[in-house]
Structures are given as C-alpha cells and as structure tokens.
Amino acid sequence: MRRAALALALLLAACAPAASGRVAAEDYRAFFLWAGVRPQPVLDRAETLYLLAGEVRRDGRYLPLRAIPRTKQAEVWLVVRSQSLDWSPAAEAQLLAELDRWRAAGNRVAGLQVDFDASTDGLDGYAAFLKGLRSRLPQPYRLSITGLMDWGANADPAALGALVGVIDEIVVQSYQGRETIPGYERYLAKLARVPVPHKVALVQGGEWREPATLKSDPLFRGYVVFLVNQ
Amino acid sequence: MIRRHAKSLIALTALATSTVAWACADPGCEGDFNLLGRFQSCQGRAMLAPGNDSRINLMLLLADRGGRTMEGLKPGKPEDSYSWLNHPSVFLDWATLRHAMFPAAADPRNLGEGSYAGSRCQSYAGGSAALEAAMKANTALPESERSALITARAEAEAVCKSATAYTRRYADKDKLEPLPKFTALPQVTSKPGREFLDYITAADAFYAEAWDDARSGFARLAGASDPFVRETAAYMLIRVEFAAAQAGAFGEYGDYDPAKPDRAAVNRGLEALSAYLKVYPQGRYAASAKALLRRGLWLAGNYEALGGSYAGMLERTSPNDEAAALLVEEVDTKLLFNQDAKGTTLRGPMLLATRLLVDMRDTDYTEEGPAKPGISAQALDAMAPQFAAVPDLFSYLQATHAFYYAKDYRRLLQLVPDDARRPSHTNLSFSRQILRGMALAELNDRNQGGFWQELLGGAKGPWQRPLAELGLAMHWERAGRLDAVFAAGSPITDTTIRARLIDYSAGPALLRTIVQSKASSADERDLAHKVLLSNQLVFGRYGDFVADLKLPFARTDGQAAFFKRGKVSDGYPCAPIAVTVAALARNPQDIPGRLCLGDFFRFHGLDSLHGEYYPDPDKDELGGHATGFSGKRNFRSEFYSSIIADPRAGPNDKAYALYRAVMCYAPSGMNDCGGADAPKSQRKAWFERLKRDYPQSQWAKKLRYYW
Numbered sequence: 001m002r003r004a005a006l007a008l009a010l011l012l013a014a015c016a017p018a019a020s021g022r023v024a025a026e027d028y029r030a031f032f033l034w035a036g037v038r039p040q041p042v043l044d045r046a047e048t049l050y051l052l053a054g055e056v057r058r059d060g061r062y063l064p065l066r067a068i069p070r071t072k073q074a075e076v077w078l079v080v081r082s083q084s085l086d087w088s089p090a091a092e093a094q095l096l097a098e099l100d101r102w103r104a105a106g107n108r109v110a111g112l113q114v115d116f117d118a119s120t121d122g123l124d125g126y127a128a129f130l131k132g133l134r135s136r137l138p139q140p141y142r143l144s145i146t147g148l149m150d151w152g153a154n155a156d157p158a159a160l161g162a163l164v165g166v167i168d169e170i171v172v173q174s175y176q177g178r179e180t181i182p183g184y185e186r187y188l189a190k191l192a193r194v195p196v197p198h199k200v201a202l203v204q205g206g207e208w209r210e211p212a213t214l215k216s217d218p219l220f221r222g223y224v225v226f227l228v229n230q
Numbered sequence: 231m232i233r234r235h236a237k238s239l240i241a242l243t244a245l246a247t248s249t250v251a252w253a254c255a256d257p258g259c260e261g262d263f264n265l266l267g268r269f270q271s272c273q274g275r276a277m278l279a280p281g282n283d284s285r286i287n288l289m290l291l292l293a294d295r296g297g298r299t300m301e302g303l304k305p306g307k308p309e310d311s312y313s314w315l316n317h318p319s320v321f322l323d324w325a326t327l328r329h330a331m332f333p334a335a336a337d338p339r340n341l342g343e344g345s346y347a348g349s350r351c352q353s354y355a356g357g358s359a360a361l362e363a364a365m366k367a368n369t370a371l372p373e374s375e376r377s378a379l380i381t382a383r384a385e386a387e388a389v390c391k392s393a394t395a396y397t398r399r400y401a402d403k404d405k406l407e408p409l410p411k412f413t414a415l416p417q418v419t420s421k422p423g424r425e426f427l428d429y430i431t432a433a434d435a436f437y438a439e440a441w442d443d444a445r446s447g448f449a450r451l452a453g454a455s456d457p458f459v460r461e462t463a464a465y466m467l468i469r470v471e472f473a474a475a476q477a478g479a480f481g482e483y484g485d486y487d488p489a490k491p492d493r494a495a496v497n498r499g500l501e502a503l504s505a506y507l508k509v510y511p512q513g514r515y516a517a518s519a520k521a522l523l524r525r526g527l528w529l530a531g532n533y534e535a536l537g538g539s540y541a542g543m544l545e546r547t548s549p550n551d552e553a554a555a556l557l558v559e560e561v562d563t564k565l566l567f568n569q570d571a572k573g574t575t576l577r578g579p580m581l582l583a584t585r586l587l588v589d590m591r592d593t594d595y596t597e598e599g600p601a602k603p604g605i606s607a608q609a610l611d612a613m614a615p616q617f618a619a620v621p622d623l624f625s626y627l628q629a630t631h632a633f634y635y636a637k638d639y640r641r642l643l644q645l646v647p648d649d650a651r652r653p654s655h656t657n658l659s660f661s662r663q664i665l666r667g668m669a670l671a672e673l674n675d676r677n678q679g680g681f682w683q684e685l686l687g688g689a690k691g692p693w694q695r696p697l698a699e700l701g702l703a704m705h706w707e708r709a710g711r712l713d714a715v716f717a718a719g720s721p722i723t724d725t726t727i728r729a730r731l732i733d734y735s736a737g738p739a740l741l742r743t744i745v746q747s748k749a750s751s752a753d754e755r756d757l758a759h760k761v762l763l764s765n766q767l768v769f770g771r772y773g774d775f776v777a778d779l780k781l782p783f784a785r786t787d788g789q790a791a792f793f794k795r796g797k798v799s800d801g802y803p804c805a806p807i808a809v810t811v812a813a814l815a816r817n818p819q820d821i822p823g824r825l826c827l828g829d830f831f832r833f834h835g836l837d838s839l840h841g842e843y844y845p846d847p848d849k850d851e852l853g854g855h856a857t858g859f860s861g862k863r864n865f866r867s868e869f870y871s872s873i874i875a876d877p878r879a880g881p882n883d884k885a886y887a888l889y890r891a892v893m894c895y896a897p898s899g900m901n902d903c904g905g906a907d908a909p910k911s912q913r914k915a916w917f918e919r920l921k922r923d924y925p926q927s928q929w930a931k932k933l934r935y936y937w
Binding site: 051057 | 316325326328329333480481482483484485486838843897899900
C-alpha cells in the first residue's frame with residue numbers, strides 16, 4: 001500500500017509540476033535570479049525571468065547589483081529590492097533609465113518589479129507609493145511587486161483593493177531562506193482575496209504540494225521558482 | 231504571523247566591483263524577541279553576536295576602535311517604520327545602523343549622482359569638469375581650440391547615453407557596428423590642443439570599451455607637455471586595464487563570474503598602478519589609485535594581500551566617516567563571504583573576530599537537531615595568540631561559544647566578570663555584560679534583577695538601552711513581577727517592550743491598573759484597555775467586560791474606541807455592545823446576544839485573538855510567560871453550531887446562524903471564524919437546510935453558494 005502510494009506520487013511528479021514533494025526547477029519556466037546566485041542551465045528554457053538589478057537603500061540611493069543582461073528569448077522583469085519607500089528622485093531616474101538600457105540591449109523587458117516587504121499593516125502606505133510610481137512609469141512597462149503570503153490571509157481589504165489598477169501582478173513568496181514556510185497551504189488558500197493577478201514564488205528544492213484552491217483561483221497566473229546556489 | 235521570506239541582502243559598493251555576496255545576510259529572517267543571537271537573523275542586536283549581520287559586528291568593532299559609541303545615534307525615520315524590521319527600537323539591521331551612523335544628507339557624495347551611478351560612465355561629468363579646468367589653466371591653448379574641444383567632449387558622451395557599449399559586448403565580432411564618434415574632429419593645431427584632443431579620443435575609446443584604442447591612446451600621452459593630460463593618462467591606464475580585465479566576465483544575465491577576468495590585463499593594470507603612484511605619490515588620483523589597488527588584488531585573486539590591506543584600513547578608517555560603512559561592506563563581500571577567498575588567512579582582531587562570530591552561528595537551521603557551530607571550542611581556544619592584544623574581545627568570543635554550545639554558564643561568569651556599573655559602555659563592554667546577564671538568567675541567579683538595573687545606568691544609546699531593558703523585563707516577567715515594569719518610575723521605558731507585555735503577558739488585574747495609571751501614557755492606557763476588553767469578551771467573562779467598559783477611555787479615537795462606537799450590525803439587528811454583553815452576563819446562552827457578539831468579533835478582528843494563527847510568544851521570548859485570562863476561548867463558529875442545534879432558537883435567528891456558519895468558509899473554503907473546522911459535507915448540509923427550512927428568510931435569499 002505504501003509502495004503504491006509512492007509510485008503514484010512519482011507518476012504525478014513526472015507529469016504535473018509540483019504535484020508533490022520538492023520543487024524541481026526543471027518543471028517550471030519562470031525564475032527569480034537574485035544577486036549572487038549563479039545562473040543554472042535551466043535558465044535556457046526560461047520564458048520569464050525576474051532578475052534582481054539592484055537595490056534602493058534605506059537612505060534612498062540606488063545601488064546596481066547586476067550588469068545589463070542580454071537574454072536570448074525570455075521576457076525579463078527588472079527587479080529592484082527596496083529597503084525604503086523614500087526613493088530619491090535620482091534613484092527613480094536611474095531605474096527608469098536602466099529599464100530603457102535593458103531594452104536597448106535587446107532584452108524583452110516586461111517591466112519593473114518592486115521587492116519591498118511591507119508589513120501587512122503597512123500595506124496602505126505601500127499602495128500609495130506604488131500609485132505614484134505607476135504614474136511615472138512609461139508605457140509599455142508593467143509594474144509588478146513581490147508579496148507576502150500573510151497579505152492574503154490578514155491584509156485589510158481596502159488596502160488590497162488599492163492595488164487594483166496600480167500594479168499588474170503580485171508574486172507571492174512561499175518560502176523563507178531555502179525552505180517553504182510551514183503551513184503554506186492554509187495561507188495560500190486565502191490568496192483568492194488578493195484582487196490582482198498573482199503568481200506564487202517557490203524556492204528551488206523546497207517542499208511543495210499544490211493546494212487545490214489555486215486551481216480554482218481565477219487570478220492565479222502560475223509559478224516562479226527562486227533559484228538557489230546548489 | 232508569517233515571517234518575511236529571506237533573500238540575500240546585498241550591499242555592493244558598485245556594479246563594476248560586484249561579486250558574490252550570498253551569505254552575508256541570507257537569514258531566515260525575523261528573529262525571536264529575546265537576547266539570543268545563535269541563529270542568523272536580519273533582526274540584529276546592538277551587541278556582538280553570531281546571529282547578527284556580519285557587517286553590524288564589524289562596524290561595532292570599528293566604532294569601538296575609533297571611540298564612537300552608540301550614544302548620540304539617531305534611529306531611522308518614522309516613515310520607514312512599516313518596513314520589515316518589526317521592532318526597530320529594540321532590534322536593528324545593517325541598513326538601519328548604517329543610516330543612523332551616516333545619515334545621507336550629511337554626505338555630499340549623495341548629491342548630484344547622475345543616472346550613470348554604478349557604471350563606468352559615472353566619472354564622465356567629473357572628468358569633463360576637470361578637463362575644462364585643465365584647459366583653462368593651460369595658457370598655451372588658444373581660446374577657439376578650447377571651445378571646440380569642449381564641444382567634442384560633450385558630443386562624446388553619446389557613448390554613455392546609448393546602450394551601444396553594452397550591446398557590443400554580446401554582438402558577434404564580425405557584425406560590430408562602428409562606435410559613435412565625434413561628429414567632426416575639431417580643428418586643433420597647437421601642441422596642447424593636439425594633446426587634449428588625443429586625451430579626449432582615448433577617453434572616448436575607454437567609455438566605448440575599445441580597450442586597445444584606449445590603451446595605446448593613453449600610452450602615447452606619457453610624454454605630454456600638459457601636466458593634467460600627462461598625469462590623467464597615466465592614471466587612466468590603470469582603469470583601462472582593470473575594466474578590460476573584467477569585460478569578459480559578465481554573463482548573459484548580467485552576472486559576474488569571478489573566475490573569468492583576464493589576468494594578463496590585471497597584471498598590466500597593477501604595473502600601471504605602481505608606476506602612477508611612484509611618479510605621483512601625492513597626485514590628484516592617488517587616493518583613487520590606492521582604492522583601485524584593492525580592485526586589482528581582488529581581480530588578481532590575491533586575497534592574502536587584499537586581507538592585509540583591509541586589516542590596515544580597519545585600523546585607520548574613522549567611524550565618523552561614511553568610508554567606514556563602505557569599507558565594512560567591501561570587506562564583507564570581497565573577503566569574508568567571497569567563496570573564492572575561502573581559506574584566506576585573516577589578519578587583525580577585527581576581521582578575525584567578525585569571521586569567528588559567523589563561524590559560531592548555529593548551522594542547524596531546523597532548530598530540531600543538536601546545535602552545530604561552524605567552529606569547535608578547541609579550535610577557538612587555539613586562536614588565543616592572535617588576540618593577545620585584545621584579551622577582552624577574545625574572552626568574549628570564548629564566553630559566547632560557552633553560552634550557546636557548552637552551556638557552561640559558570641565558566642562564562644569567570645570569563646566575563648561583573649562590570650555592569652560603568653557610566654557608559656563601548657560596544658564590546660556592553661556586549662560582555664549583556665552576555666553575563668544572559669548567563670545569570672540561565673542560572674536563575676537571585677541577583678540578576680540588580681545586575682540588569684546596574685547595567686541600565688550606562689546603557690545609553692539607541693538599541694543599547696532597549697536591549698538592557700529587555701534583559702530586565704524578561705527577568706521581571708519570569709519572576710512574576712510584571713507590575714514592576716508598569717510602576718511609576720520604572721526603568722523599562724521602551725514602548726515596544728511595554729506594549730508586548732501588555733499584548734501577550736499581562737492579566738486582567740494588571741491591565742485594569744494600567745488603564746487607570748498615571749504612570750502610563752494615554753496610548754499605553756488605551757492599548758491596555760483594548761487588550762483587557764478584547765480578552766474579557768473572547769473568554770466569555772461578560773460581567774467583567776461590562777464593568778471594565780466603564781473604566782475611563784484614554785483616547786476617544788484610540789485602539790479601544792471600537793468598544794464604544796464600533797460597528798455592531800450589518801443586517802442582523804444588534805444593540806450597542808454594552809447592551810448585548812449585559813444580556814449575555816445575565817444569560818451566556820442568550821441567542822441574539824451570541825449572534826451579535828459573533829458579528830462584533832467579525833467586524834473588529836477578534837476571531838484571530840488566541841486562535842490557531844495567533845502568534846503566541848515562545849517560552850524563551852518576552853511575553854512567553856503570560857498570566858493571562860482564565861476560562862474557555864469562545865469562537866463564533868461554536869455560537870453558530872450551538873444555535874443551529876437549539877430548538878428554542880426562532881426561525882430568523884436560526885436562519886442567520888446557518889447563514890453565518892456557511893459564510894465562515896467564504897470564499898476560500900478556509901474557516902475564518904476560529905474553532906474547529908467543519909467538514910465540507912457539514913457546510914453543504916447547513917446550506918441546504920437554510921434553503922429548505924427558511925426559503926423566505928433574507929439570509930436564505932442572500933446566500934448563493936457554500937464553500
């Protein structure tokens with residue numbers, strides 16, 4: 001009986017991503033590549049890439065962490081990690097210029113992704129910041145943010161609602177360090193509360209079993225795998 | 231409460247020098263609310279600790295060396311308070327410490343940073359200004375040539391403005407487009423004019439990554455008559471070689487491969503560097519050249535020499551200068567956490583101690599297995615000779631190991647004698663005494679309260695004072711003396727610490743005292759009132775609630791205000807909460823009373839209080855020893871199932887209970903009402919019963935699905 005169950009699990013793992021067990025990057029087509037993480041062969045098959053380009057410091061300064069990429073086919077998001085929402089005008093100008101330079105270098109640039117860990121209570125302030133940023137972000141760049149699982153579970157509906165029409169997507173992190181956060185199924189079950197298109201970020205090698213609720217969530221847009229050095 | 235997902239928090243000085251920084255702070259991320267620093271965490275403490283970001287530890291040591299104390303530092307801006315550092319008055323991260331030590335406004339380098347920052351072109355504007363000044367200074371340069379040259383230099387910026395240089399890097403060699411050049415070479419015939427033009431042309435080649443042209447162009451100017459051109463060309467040869475060395479090391483994703491720099495170019499650059507410094511030891515680029523020497527050593531993979539250079543700089547750099555922060559960041563990425571530099575002999579106690587603290591992290595992330603430090607006590611003891619000049623630092627490292635791994639608190643007390651009664655503390659002396667206090671707490675020493683209070687006398691800086699208060703507050707909480715925290719004149723002044731004890735630890739009697747205490751601020755009385763009333767309600771202590779509702783409200787618009795003026799109904803009619811609860815005090819089974827109380831829970835977020843996801847502190851955290859409230863925690867899901875089963879319930883009440891019981895699972899299928907989960911079959915049965923038995927009720931009409 002036990003053996004049969006295992007065989008079934010392996011079968012599912014082979015035909016459907018993340019049916020059970022651990023996150024195998026080869027099963028996915030969208031990836032985060034953070035600074036300091038070495039590229040892996042699986043990136044050759046990427047359809048979407050989220051590349052950490054740099055960070056805005058607590059004092060508002062922008063610090064690049066990556067040279068301009070030249071990707072072959074994948075659509076690329078320029079990700080900026082942000083320690084502060086008090087961006088200096090120079091930092092914002094640099095980021096917008098960087099988007100143009102990435103595009104000029106031949107990349108298919110999707111847009112800008114902001115990685116800022118707003119606390120669940122601070123989401124309204126974050127939404128206001130994003131609204132301003134959106135208004136200055138030239139077409140056709142899209143705006144994405146990373147998000148925390150807690151937002152779906154505990155955020156104020158009005159603060160979540162303020163994100164509608166401001167951002168194009170949220171990529172919700174399901175991990176901490178190299179591990180999937182225990183109890184992720186229960187948090188993700190509330191992801192449907194997030195009223196903008198959302199993806200779920202998984203950590204390479206982390207535990208993962210797709211919750212059934214995601215399949216029926218009309219705004220769920222798939223997975224992004226956060227690569228880690230092996 | 232979900233912990234923030236961890237990612238590498240990386241701080242590299244500039245793109246051109248970026249390298250792997252994978253481990254400096256890749257923690258899991260929010261730490262516990264206590265003094266323990268065994269696990270890597272982005273919630274750092276103002277004491278030398280294994281779990282701190284290594285940059286914090288190194289900066290604490292550098293600040294001690296330069297005589298800069300925590301006193302006088304200002305915590306960050308309030309608008310940053312909704313960032314991920316959850317308790318910013320008690321804990322700190324590198325960015326917070328950096329910002330407190332070097333507020334950006336004071337640093338002129340932050341002004342006028344153009345859009346080229348972090349790229350080679352960031353020196354373009356400064357270079358143009360210096361060039362113009364030099365041309366002005368050269369009286370042999372005709373005015374007409376000077377203005378033509380300025381125009382040429384301005385036009386040459388095209389290469390920085392376009393992505394051409396980047397594009398070329400990846401283009402096929404045989405398909406290379408010509409570089410953008412000056413639209414027309416200016417007509418210059420004078421000797422200095424030709425020299426300046428050659429300089430501009432070579433610089434243009436440099437920014438356009440045409441290394442051979444740049445190299446030969448600058449080399450030809452070695453004998454130039456103009457002193458600026460001669461010196462700058464000699465200096466630019468260094469930059470050309472180092473830039474050329476790195477050019478091939480960037481990959482498809484803009485990533486940098488430290489194994490790929492061109493070593494021959496690196497060596498040529500190092501030669502050019504020593505040649506420059508030999509001729510111009512006090513030259514206009516001498517400081518820059520010395521900094522470039524570290525770049526060269528790093529590119530050459532000569533980490534022993536690089537480490538020696540860092541050790542010297544750590545001894546010299548002032549902690550009052552932002553250069554200290556840049557140095558700490560550089561050391562972290564280029565040496566301490568540079569994979570390729572593994573095994574490098576570290577020199578100087580500051581570098582060594584920083585590394586040893588990292589090595590003392592518990593590498594067993596799961597917290598399930600036995601603690602696993604990266605270094606044994608024996609290996610640590612063997613380092614003694616290298617710390618001969620700083621015995622207090624070394625014994626602190628030994629004591630840290632003894633505390634976290636051998637748990638030999640008696641030995642720790644010998645290694646770290648009592649020195650709490652100082653008027654002020656260095657970072658090291660403070661770290662030592664906090665650790666001693668932690669050992670006293672583990673030993674349950676009867677004098678620990680006095681020890682912490684003595685330590686508070688000299689703990690004066692931000693993050694330092696709250697840490698000592700945390701030690702005392704944890705002791706008082708465990709000793710059952712929470713009232714001392716809130717007494718008039720209490721030394722526990724940090725609002726985060728006090729609020730946490732109110733939230734998690736205080737029982738009804740103390741909360742009632744705080745609500746009426748002149749020793750507490752209005753915000754604190756308001757918080758205590760909210761916590762008191764919320765707990766009375768969810769524990770079903772209705773009579774006490776009615777009495778406590780009559781206590782004076784500290785704020786009309788505060789956190790507790792919803793008990794006075796909060797929403798009570800969105801369809802099912804309910805009286806003010808005082809009336810509802812008074813009815814429940816008379817009869818806890820009152821049916822409309824329970825339905826209305828359930829709605830009140832729903833409107834005001836009381837479902838989660840002491841529920842499944844309530845973040846109860848662990849026993850080893852502040853707030854982990856709650857006096858608490860007695861009684862059973864009531865969840866509204868229980869009200870509904872009880873009323874559904876109650877034959878005395880009227881049809882409208884029963885229909886509403888069925889409606890609400892189903893709605894507990896909307897829209898996610900997860901139970902939002904707390905209490906035990908009902909299986910889906912039960913939810914279906916409720917839905918069908920509502921539709922079947924009460925088809926005319928507004929609740930049956932309103933409910934279209936079950937989940």
